[in-house]
């Protein structure tokens with residue numbers, strides 16, 4: 001399998017601010033609105049010109065708030081993947097609350113996108129609860145893109161890990177759900193976005209060229225050290241779609257092509273990896 005690049009866009013839009021940061025002011029919400037009204041159209045235009053498929057991780061609340069923007073993404077043939085409903089972490093939820101949140105997100109896509117069914121998941125806040133993997137399997141998901149135990153090689157998820165506050169660590173059982181590696185280092189939000197909230201402060205506003213160099217170096221590393229790897233890049237339309245920052249995506253596409261990588265959706269990358277690495281049955 002040739003090396004693969006998955007361009008992913010976390011289309012959080014407005015949901016991010018009340019959901020993650022507890023901020024509800026109209027001016028903060030407008031930053032998410034920018035992602036829907038300007039960022040996504042700009043990204044779709046670029047992907048169309050470059051003829052590249054991408055994966056959009058979309059909270060159900062974004063689908064309910066901006067259905068027309070979501071239909072435009074769907075009409076261009078990109079993958080929709082699940083990113084919660086209200087963009088809140090499942091970690092403090094009960095199992096039943098988490099299940100309802102998962103079903104609500106699926107329902108929003110089915111209602112607005114002619115029965116579209118997501119098969120991929122990335123948790124809001126990139127944090128899974130002890131129940132998440134089991135719930136994803138119960139709902140027929142193919143992959144999760146939240147875990148960080150590898151950088152460029154997919155692997156099988158585990159269910160039932162137990163970490164005690166007394167220092168005990170027990171690893172659970174490997175299960176047939178593909179893990180596409182996530183990394184905060186390949187995420188534009190903590191690098192570039194200013195956040196001032198009672199729960200989190202991010203300095204952001206980093207020079208896009210600094211980020212671009214960092215990400216191109218990782219791409220170069222993968223081409224030499226993990227040539228059949230999967231490079232999952234996480235962008236946010238409200239971050240990377242603003243002004244000259246979009247050129248970072250253009251330059252990454254150019255470099256990826258020079259290095260001979262294929263651009264696919266996450267679902268295609270997960271299915272290809274699965275076909276080449278059958279789950280070891282006991």
Ligand SMILES: [Zn+2]
Nearest residue numbers: 010012124125
């Ligand atoms: Zn998100």
